[in-house]
Amino acid sequence: MSSAAPPYRDPSAELEKRAEDLLARMTLDEKLAQLGCVWSTQLVEGRAFSERKARELLAHGTGQITRIGASTGLRPHESAAFANRIQRFLAEETRLGIPAIVHEESTAGLCARDADQFPQAIGLAATFDPTLVERIGRVIRAQMRAVGARHTLAPVLDVTRDPRWGRTEETYGECPYLASRLGVAYVRGVQGENLSGGVAATGKHFLGYGLSEGGLNHAPVQLGARELREVFAAPFAAAIAEAGLATVMNSYAAVDGLPCGGAKEILDDLLRGELGFDGLVVADYFTTVLLIAHHRVAADKGEAAELALRAGLDAELPQLDCYGAPLRERIEAGRVPEALVDRSVRRVLRLKLALGLFEAPYVDDGAADAAYQTPAARRLAREAAAKSLVLLRNEGALLPLSRGLRRVAVLGPAADDVRLHQGDYSYPAHVEIVYRRQGGDPGILPRSDAVAFAPGPYYPPTVTLLEGIRAAVSAGTEVVHARGCDVTGDDRSGFEAALAAARGADVAIACVGGKSGLLPDCTSGEFRDAADLGLTGAQQALVEALVATGTPVVVVLVNGRPLALPWIAQHVPAVLEAWLPGEEGGHAVADVLFGRTSPSGRLPITLPRAVGQVPVYYNHRAGGGKSQMLGDYSDLPVAPLYPFGHGLSYARFEYAALRIEPAAISTSGRTRVTLEVTNASDVEADEVVQLYARDPVASVPRPVKQLVGFLRVPLRPHQTRLVVFELDASQLAFYGQGGALAVEAGAIEVMVGASSADVRLEGRFAIEGERRTLRPGERVPTLAWAVA
Numbered sequence: 112m113s114s115a116a117p118p119y120r121d122p123s124a125e126l127e128k129r130a131e132d133l134l135a136r137m138t139l140d141e142k143l144a145q146l147g148c149v150w151s152t153q154l155v156e157g158r159a160f161s162e163r164k165a166r167e168l169l170a171h172g173t174g175q176i177t178r179i180g181a182s183t184g185l186r187p188h189e190s191a192a193f194a195n196r197i198q199r200f201l202a203e204e205t206r207l208g209i210p211a212i213v214h215e216e217s218t219a220g221l222c223a224r225d226a227d228q229f230p231q232a233i234g235l236a237a238t239f240d241p242t243l244v245e246r247i248g249r250v251i252r253a254q255m256r257a258v259g260a261r262h263t264l265a266p267v268l269d270v271t272r273d274p275r276w277g278r279t280e281e282t283y284g285e286c287p288y289l290a291s292r293l294g295v296a297y298v299r300g301v302q303g304e305n306l307s308g309g310v311a312a313t314g315k316h317f318l319g320y321g322l323s324e325g326g327l328n329h330a331p332v333q334l335g336a337r338e339l340r341e342v343f344a345a346p347f348a349a350a351i352a353e354a355g356l357a358t359v360m361n362s363y364a365a366v367d368g369l370p371c372g373g374a375k376e377i378l379d380d381l382l383r384g385e386l387g388f389d390g391l392v393v394a395d396y397f398t399t400v401l402l403i404a405h406h407r408v409a410a411d412k413g414e415a416a417e418l419a420l421r422a423g424l425d426a427e428l429p430q431l432d433c434y435g436a437p438l439r440e441r442i443e444a445g446r447v448p449e450a451l452v453d454r455s456v457r458r459v460l461r462l463k464l465a466l467g468l469f470e471a472p473y474v475d476d477g478a479a480d481a482a483y484q485t486p487a488a489r490r491l492a493r494e495a496a497a498k499s500l501v502l503l504r505n506e507g508a509l510l511p512l513s514r515g516l517r518r519v520a521v522l523g524p525a526a527d528d529v530r531l532h533q534g535d536y537s538y539p540a541h542v543e544i545v546y547r548r549q550g551g552d553p554g555i556l557p558r559s560d561a562v563a564f565a566p567g568p569y570y571p572p573t574v575t576l577l578e579g580i581r582a583a584v585s586a587g588t589e590v591v592h593a594r595g596c597d598v599t600g601d602d603r604s605g606f607e608a609a610l611a612a613a614r615g616a617d618v619a620i621a622c623v624g625g626k627s628g629l630l631p632d633c634t635s636g637e638f639r640d641a642a643d644l645g646l647t648g649a650q651q652a653l654v655e656a657l658v659a660t661g662t663p664v665v666v667v668l669v670n671g672r673p674l675a676l677p678w679i680a681q682h683v684p685a686v687l688e689a690w691l692p693g694e695e696g697g698h699a700v701a702d703v704l705f706g707r708t709s710p711s712g713r714l715p716i717t718l719p720r721a722v723g724q725v726p727v728y729y730n731h732r733a734g735g736g737k738s739q740m741l742g743d744y745s746d747l748p749v750a751p752l753y754p755f756g757h758g759l760s761y762a763r764f765e766y767a768a769l770r771i772e773p774a775a776i777s778t779s780g781r782t783r784v785t786l787e788v789t790n791a792s793d794v795e796a797d798e799v800v801q802l803y804a805r806d807p808v809a810s811v812p813r814p815v816k817q818l819v820g821f822l823r824v825p826l827r828p829h830q831t832r833l834v835v836f837e838l839d840a841s842q843l844a845f846y847g848q849g850g851a852l853a854v855e856a857g858a859i860e861v862m863v864g865a866s867s868a869d870v871r872l873e874g875r876f877a878i879e880g881e882r883r884t885l886r887p888g889e890r891v892p893t894l895a896w897a898v899a
Contacts, residue, residue, distance in 0.1 A: 117132060117133075117136070118132040119132040119133035119136075119469070120469065122469070122470050126461060126464050126465060127461075129460075129464055130457055130460040130461050130464060131457075133207065133209070133460055134453060134456060134457055134460060136207060137207065137456070138171070139439060139442065139449065139452070140171045140439070141171045141172055141206070141207065141209075142449075142452050142453070142456045143171075143431070143434055143435055143438060143439060143452065144171040144172045144173050144174065144431065145172060145173070145174040145209070145456050145459045145460070146174055146425065146426055146427055146431070146434045146452070146455055146456060146459065147173060147174055147175075147426070147427050147430060147431025147432070147434050147435060148173060148174060148175040148176065148177045148214075148426070148427070148428050148429050148430050148431060149168045149169060149173045149175075149176055149177065149211075149430060149431070150176075150177045150178075150182065150429060150430055151176050151177055151178060151179040151182055151183065151193070151197075151213075152182050152183060152564060153168060153430075154168065154169075154176075154197060155564050158563040158564070159563075160193060160196040160197070160200075162200070165197070165200045165204070166204070169197075169200060169201060169204075169205065170205070171205070171206075172201060172205045172207065172209045172211070173201070173211050173431070174211065174212065174426055174459050175211055175212045175213070175214050175262065175426065175428070176194070176197055176211045176212070176213045176214070177214065177428065177429040177430065178213075178214065178215055178216070178222075178429075179193055179194060179213060179215070179223075179258070179260070180215050180221060180222060180223025180224065180226070180258065180260065180538070181215055181216050181222040181223060181538065181541055181542060182542070182545070182566065183224075183564040183565070183566055184224055184563075184564065184565050184566045184567050184569060185224065185563070185564060186224060186225055186480065187223070187224075187225055187226075187254075187257060187258050187479040187480045187482065187483050188476050188477060188479045188480050189476075189563070190223065190224075190258040190259075190479070191257065191258040191259055191474050191475070191476035191479040192476040194213050194258060194259030194260070194474065195259060195473045195474065195476060197211060197213075198210050198211065198259070198472040198473055199472075199473070201472075202472060209460075209463070209469075210463060210468040210469060210472040211468075212261050212262045212311070212462070212463060212466065212468065213258075213259055213260040213261060213262070214260065214261075214262035214263065214264060214428075215255060215260045215262075215263055215264070216263065216264050216265060216536045216541065217251045217255065217263040217264075217265045217301070217536075218231065218232050218265045218266070218267060218281050218534060218536040218537075219231045219232060219234075219235070219534050219536065219537055219691070219693060220247075220250075220251060220537060220693065221251055221254045221255055221260075221263075221538075222536050222537060222538045222541050223254075223258070223538055224538055224539075224566075224569045225480075225483045225484060225569075225571060226254055226483060226538060226571065227250060227254070227483065227484060227488040227489070227491075227492055227571060227693075227694060228492070228532070228533065228534075228537050228538075228571050228573070228693040228694045229247050229250075229491070229492050229495050229496075229693045229694075230495050230496050230499045230690055230691060230692050230693045230696070231280050231281070231534030231535075231537075231627070231671050231690055231691035231693070232266065232267060232280065232281050232282055232283055232534070233279065233280045233281070233282060233283070233284060233671060233673075233690055233691075233715060233716070234495075234496070234499035234689075234690030234691060234692060234693075234712075235247070235283070235293065235495065235499060236282070236283035236284045236289060236290070236293055236715035236716075237498075237499045237500075237501050237688075237690065237712040237713060237714065237715050237758075238495065238498040238499050238711075238712060238823070239289070239712075239713050239715075239799045239821050239823055240498055240823050241292045241293055241295070241296035242296065243494070243495055243498060244293050244296040244297050244300065245296040245297070245299050245300035246300065246491060247297075247300060247491065247495060248296065248297045248298070248299065248300015248301040249300045249301075249303075250488050250491060251263065251300070251301055251310070252300065252301050252302075252303060252309055252310045253482045254482045254483055255301075255310045256309075256310060256474070256482075257474065257478065257479040257481075257482035257483075258474065258479050259473070259474040260310070261310050261311060261466050261468065262310065262311045262313070262357075262358065262462075263301060263310055263311070263312055263313060264313045264315065264360060264393075265297070265301075265312065265313060265315070265536075266283075266293075266294050266297040266298065266312065266313075266314065266315075266350075267281040267282050267283075267315055267316070268282075268283075268290060268294045268314045268315065268346040268347055268350060269281075269282045269290075269315070269316055269320045269321040269343070269362075270282070270284075270285060270286070270287050270290055270321050270322075270342055270343050270345070270346065271284065271285060271321035271322070271716065272285055272321060272322045272726040272728050273321065273322060273323070273326040273725055273726050274326070274644060274672055274673040274674075274716065274719075274725065275325070275326025275327075275640055275641050275642065275644065275722065275725060276321060276323060276326040276327070276328065276640055277328060277535075277635050277636050277637055277638060277639035277640045277641070277672070278320075278321075278328065278535075278636070278637050279321070279635070279671070279672060279673065279716070280534055280535065280627060280635055280636065280671025280672060280690075280691065281534070281535065281536065281637075282321060283346075283715060284714075284715030284716040284755075285715065285716045285717060285728045285729070285730075285755060286715065286728075286729070286730065286755065286818050287341070287342045287343070287345035287346060288345070288817065288818045288819060288820075288842075289715055289818060289821070290345070290346040291345055291346045291348075291349035291350070291892070292349075292821075292892065294314065294346045294347075294349060294350045294354075295349050295350050295353045295354045295892075297312065298312045298314070298350050298354035298355075298356050299354045302354065302355065302356075302357060306357060306462075306465040306466050306467075307465065307466060307467035308467075309466075311357035311358050311391075311462060311466065312350075312354075312356060312357055312358070313357075313358040313359065313360050313393060314346070314347050314350050314351075314356050314358070314359045314360070315359070315360035315361075315362075315395065316360055316361060316362035316363065316364075316371070316395060317347060317359050317360065317361050317362055317371060317377065317378070317382060317392075318339060318343050318344055318347070318362055318366060318371060318377060318381070318382075319332040319334050319339055319343045319362060319364060319366045319371075320332070320362040320363070320364050321343070322334065322343070322726065323364055325640075326640050326641075326725070327640050328363070328637065328638055328640055329363040329364060329401075329405065330364065331364060331365045331366075331368075332362075332364045332365065332366045332367070333367060334366055334367060335367075336846075336850065337811070337845075337846045337850075339366065340381075340385075340846055340852070340887070341845055341846055344381065344385075344386065344887065345887070347359065347382070347386060347388075348386045348887035348888055348890070349890070349892070351386055351387060351388050351888060352387065352887070352888030352889070352890070353892070356388070356390065357390045357391065357462060357465075358390050358391045358392070358393050358462070359382060359388060359390065359391075359392050359393070360392070360393050360394070360395050361377070361378065361392065361393075361394060361395055361398055361424060362395070363395055363398065363401065363405075365406055370401075370402060370406040370408055372394060372395070372398035372399070372401070372402060372419055372422070372424055373398075373402045373406070373408060373409070373415070373418040373419050373422050373424070374422050375421060375422045375423060377422070378392055378422045378423035378424060379422060379423040382423070383423065385886070385887060386887050386888065387886065387887075387888050390458065390462070391425050391426060391458045391459060391461075391462050392423055392424055392425045392426070392458075393424075393425065393426040393428055394419070394424055394426060394427050394428045395428070396428050396429045397429070398419065398424065398427075398428075399412070399415045399416060399419050399424070399427055399432060399433035399434070400412065400415060400432065400433060402415040402418055402419065403415050411437070412432065412433040412437035413433070413437035413438065413440055413441045415433045415437075416433035416434050416437050416438035416441065416447075417438070417441055417446065417447050419433070419434075420434070420438065420447065420451050420452070420455065421447075421451060424455075425454075425455035425458050425459065426455070426459060438452075484571065484572065489694070489695060492693055492694050492695040493695035493698050493699055493702075495693070495695075496689075496692040496693055496695050496696050496698075496699030496700075497699040497702050497703060497708045497711075498711055498712060498797075498823075499689075499690055499692065499699075499712045500687055500688065500689055500690075500692075500699060500700065500703050500710050500711075500712045501687070501688040501710065501712035501713060501714055501757070501758045502685075502686075502687055502688075502703070502710035502712075502758060502759040502760070503680070503686040503687070503688055503718075503753055503757070503758075503759070504680060504683070504684070504685060504686040504759070505684070505685050505759050506684040506685070507684055509618075509663055509665065509684045509685040510665065510685045510687075510703075510704060510706075510761070511703070511704065511705055511706030511761060512618060512665075512704055512705050512706070513705075514583065514584050514585045514588070514705050514706075515584075515585045515587065515588065516584065516588050516617040516618060517587075517588065517589065517617050518588070518589045518590075518591065518615060518616045518617055519580065519584060519588060519589070519590050519591070519616055519617065519618055519620065520590075520591050520592075520593070520609075520612040520613045520615075520616035520618070520619040520620065520662070521576065521577045521580055521590060521591070521592045521620050521622065522592070522593050522594075522595050522609045522612060522613065522619055522620065522621050522622065522653075522657065523594070523595050523596075523609075523621045523622040523623045523650070523653065523667075524594055524595065524596060524597050524598045524622070524623065524624075524650070525576065525598070525622040525623055525624045525667070525669035526575065526576050526577045526592060526594065526620075526622040527575045527576070527577040527578070527592060527594070528575065529570050529573040529575055530568075530570075530626065531598070531624060531625075531626055531627075531669050531691075532573055532575070532669070532691060532692055532693055532694070532696045533570075533627060533628075533691065533693075534627050534636070534671055534691045535627045535628050535629055535633070535635070535636030535637050535639075535671070536637075537691075537693075538566075538569065538571075539566070539567065539568045539569055539570060540627060540628045540629075540636070541628070541629065542566040542567075543568075543628055543629070543630055544629050544630060545565075545566050546565065546566050546567050546568065547630065571694045572694060573693075573694045573695075573696070573697075574694065574695055574696065574697035574698050575696075575697045576620075576622050576667060576669070576689075576696065576697045576700050576701070577590070577592050577622075577697070578697045579696070579697025579698045579699070579700055579701035579702075580620065580697070580700075580701045580704070580705075582697075582698065582701065583698075583701035583702070583704070583705045583707070584705070591612045591615075591616065592612070593605060593608040593609040593611075593612045594609070595608070595609035595621075595653045596609075596648060596649040596650060596652075596653050597648055597649075598623075598624070598625060598626045598634060598647055598648055598650070599626070599632065599634065599647050599648040600648050600649070601648065601649050602649065603649050603652065603653075606649075606652075606653060606656060609653065609656075609657065610656055610657065610660055613657050613660045613662045613664075614660050614662060616662055617662075617663075618662065618663050618664075618665060619657050619660070619662045619663070619664045619665070620664075620665045620667060620704070621653065621654050621657055621664055621665065621666045621667065621683075622667045622669060623646055623650040623653070623654065623666065623667070623668065623669070624646075624650075624667075624668050624669035624670035624689075625647060625669075625670040625671065625672055627639075627670075627671045627691055634647050634670075634672065635670065635671040635672040636671065641672065642722070643722055644672070644673070644674050644675040644719065644721075644722045644725075645674065645675065645676065646674065646676065651676075651678070651679075654666060654679060654683065655678070655682075658682055658683060663684060663685075664683050664684065664685075665683075665684070665685040665686075665687065665704065666679055666683045666685070666686045666687070667687045667689050667700060667704075668686065668687065668688045668689055668690075669689050669690070669691065669692070669696075670690070670691070671690065671691045673714075673716050673717075673718050674718065675718065675719045675720055675721050675722060675724075675752060676718075676752070677720050677721070677752060680752055680753075687700070687703065687704070687710070688712070688714075706761065706794075709760050709761040709762055709794055709795065709796035709797070710758065710759060710760060710761065711758070711760060711796065711797040711798075711799065711823070712758050713756050713757065713758040713799045713801075713866065714753055714754070714755055714756060714757045714758060714866075715755070716728075716755065717729055717751045717753070717754055717755045718751055718752045718753040719751050719752060720747055720748065720750075720751060720752045721747055723744075723747070724744075724747070724749070724751065727751050728755065729754060729755035729756070729816065729867040729868075730755075730814040730815070730816060730817045730818070730867075731814065731815060732812045732813065732814055732815070733812040733813060733814075733815060734812055735815075736749060736815065737749050750868075754866050754867045754868035754869075755818075755866065755867040756799070756801050756818075756864075756865070756866035756867045756868075756869075757866040757867075757868070757869070758799070758866070760794075760796050760797075760798065761792070761794045761796060762790050762791075762792040762794040762795075762796035762798070762826070762828075763790075763791045763792045764788055764789065764790060764791065764796075764798045764826070764865065765788070765789040765791045766786055766787070766788055766789075766800075766863060766864070766865075766871035766872050767786065767787045767789070767872075768785075768786055768787040769784070769785070769786045769861075769863060769872040769873075769874050770783075770784070770785045770786070770874075771783070771784050771861060771874045771875070771876045772785075773876070774876050774877065775876060775877040775878075775879050776840055776876065776877075776878055776879070777840070777878070777879060777880045778840055778854040778855075778856065778878055778879075778880045778881065778882065778883035779840060779841075779854075779883055780839075780840055780878075781837055781838060781839040781840060781891070782837075782838055782876050783835060783836070783837050783838075784802060784820075784835075784836040784837075784838055784861060784863070784874075785833060785834065785835050785836075786800075786833075786834050786863055786872055787831050787832070787833055787834070788800055788824055788826065788831070788832055788834055788897075789826075789829070789830070789831040790826035790827065790828055790829060790830050790831075791829065792828060792829075793828045793829075794828060795825075795826070795827050795828060796825075796826060797823050797824060797825050797826070798823075798824050798826060798865070799821060799822070799823050799824075799865070800821065800822050800824055800834050800863065800865075801818060801820075801821045801863070801864055801865065801866065801867070802818070802819055802820035802821060802836050802838070802861070802862075802863055802893065802895075803816040803817060803818055803819065803861070803862040803863070803864070803867065803870070804816070804817060804819045804838070804842075804843060804859055804860065804861055804862070805817070805859070805860040805862070806843060806845075806855075806857060806858075806859060806860075807857075807858060807860055808857055808858070809845070809847070809855060809857065810847040810848045810855060811845070811846075811847050811848060813845060816862060816867060818867070819838055819842045819843070819893055820836040820838060820893035820895050821895065822834055822836070822895040822896070822897060824897045832897045832898060832899060833897065833898040834895070834896075834897050834898075835894075835895065835896050835897070835898065836893055836894070836895050837893060837894040837895075838893050839890075839891035839892075839893065840854045840878055840883075841854060841885060841889060841890045841891045842890060842891065842892070842893060843859060843878070844883075844885060844890065851884045852884065852885055852886070852887060853882050853883060853884045853885065854878065854882070854883045854885070855878070855882055856877075856878050856879050856880055856881075856882065857877070857878055858875055858876075858877050858878075859875060859876055859877070859878060860873065860874075860875050861873065861874045861875060861876065
């Protein structure tokens with residue numbers, strides 16, 4: 112290093128000293144630039160990077176570059192070269208040479224052309240497999256780093272209690288403990304052991320986004336302080352304490368009248384004060400202007416900027432707007448202290464330094480393609496999809512099917528449509544808002560006129576259900592296909608072809624579901640909330656007609672929204688929930704249908720009987736879950752159609768020999784729960800053992816049961832394994848009287864089973880001693896392992 116180089120350029124200096132040195136050198140315009148973003152496509156003219164536009168938009172630098180992959184049609188090597196060109200301009204043509212952070216989306220894989228697409232998050236949750244999720248995170252990390260992207264706007268840590276909400280598919284479901292374990296795994300996979308070799312993850316959306324009024328996106332949330340902390344903040348607390356979560360994104364909603372993007376009580380007092388977060392808070396897109404137009408708590412952009420900045424919103428995404436000239440005017444008028452800007456700029460600089468961007472702003476664009484669509488990633492996608500599949504029903508052991516069937520009919524709109532495998536934040540589903548834009552609608556993503564950059568319906572190599580089934584059956588099996596109908600609309604002109612195919616087949620596989628995305632013709636995804644939880648269009652009628660033929664019917668549900676399908680659950684012998692299975696979904700579904708793999712997914716969210724039950728979830732508080740005094744609704748049972756944790760297997764599992772030792776622990780102790788699980792069948796399979804606990808007498812009403820541990824256990828035929836859970840008392844802490852998080856003394860009931868409703872073993876232990884208060888980050892996760 113040259114002796115003339117400033118201290119912030121010295122990689123051997125302490126990060127904090129480097130950040131302070133750089134901050135002290137910055138003008139106000141340079142500081143404000145670091146709090147904003149520039150859309151990648153705004154830096155394009157013709158078919159290349161534009162020096163002219165860069166000098167206009169990057170004159171003072173920028174905090175971030177908004178989504179190269181999710182806004183363009185560039186291949187990986189082209190994306191990497193474009194990122195390098197932006198970084199070179201910042202390094203060579205701006206006064207301080209501060210590199211930018213390129214951010215992307217990656218809920219189910221990097222949202223970029225050619226990137227591997229794994230099951231949507233709700234499907235990953237159904238695996239109950241944190242190790243698998245961490246492995247997927249590593250693939251995402253490698254593909255992002257290959258193109259120079261160092262910040263992902265994932266994972267979604269919202270606990271969702273209302274499947275009408277279109278973004279339910281992006282979450283890990285209804286259980287705060289399951290969401291915590293998978294969220295921690297995702298963050299660890301993406302960020303790695305050190306940010307200098309990783310990608311900064313973003314926990315979103317803080318907070319309470321998954322329980323909006325009417326299940327409507329952006330709608331207000333009415334939650335008490337206790338539920339807000341115990342349920343909705345829990346996954347964030349775990350990701351912060353256990354995985355060092357680098358960034359957090361605010362929710363669009365208002366909680367009890369507090370707009371999350373402009374409330375100090377949410378972003379500063381709760382997130383930083385109580386949860387101990389010390390990273391960067393980034394705005395969900397257009398949060399600042401929504402304080403004016405949506406929440407109506409600011410009159411203009413200057414007031415919105417001040418409100419957000421004071422609340423602790425550090426970075427404005429997707430582009431510099433309110434934090435630009437409107438905020439500068441307020442600072443120059445003395446209405447906003449520059450120290451508030453410095454506070455947020457300091458956090459931006461710390462992240463850039465931690466990522467190592469000053470030392471390594473460029474990537475090897477020639478090597479970028481090699482990180483994509485590797486054989487290992489394809490195998491992982493197939494494994495993840497197979498583990499995500501939930502067998503809801505299998506009357507008469509219809510499944511698994513024989514590979515040697517004479518004739519198989521594969522029917523329905525989801526049978527041979529790669530688009531329906533895609534979640535709303537996968538490519539190309541997400542960029543439809545650009546390439547399908549019509550008229551004068553400006554869309555959400557700025558569209559580039561450069562042909563080389565223009566996005567399009569570019570799918571990764573994807574195996575449809577029809578293709579997977581054809582590859583799985585014997586050479587002598589005839590596979591016939593008919594679409595029958597579309598996902599939406601009432602056109603039934605294709606019914607007769609589908610029915611004719613079914614009548615001549617040994618089995619009819621009806622592939623139905625939804626279309627995920629952000630446009631009006633989609634049935635789930637962001638902006639696509641629903642008032643009904645049934646199949647859309649004519650699909651239910653198609654299934655009913657197929658059942659009437661007398662041919663055995665298997666329904667495969669390809670959808671992101673958890674559905675209420677009581678008729679199908681009663682009349683169709685086999686129902687397989689496939690979620691949005693990604694690029695290897697066809698092979699995975701065929702693997703399960705034909706017995707290559709035993710189904711092992713479990714429901715991460717309760718499936719109601721009817722939309723009128725919503726919200727319905729397994730861990731409701733004492734006094735809930737039934738109507739007093741007679742229990743059921745006047746027109747419907749209160750029990751759900753399928754409970755949280757449910758999922759059938761081709762194997763039969765037996766549970767025995769429950770032991771809980773010691774039988775009494777202190778409020779800072781832990782107990783060990785052991786049991787034996789036996790595969791009492793001739794089929795190799797995984798069982799998901801679920802540990803629940805209940806505090807029967809507490810100072811405030813507690814959940815009737817709460818998941819406190821789980822383990823996916825592979826079992827050979829007739830094998831018995833010892834399953835061990837080490838349960839720390841902190842997992843049973845709650846916000847009692849007085850509002851403090853604490854562990855109270857008392858009896859604890861323990862339940863072990865195959866779902867929240869299928870409890871096989873029960874026991875209890877005692878917590879003794881003085882009440883112990885703790886911080887959210889001091890909760891100790893349950894350790895779980897199996898002994899051969």
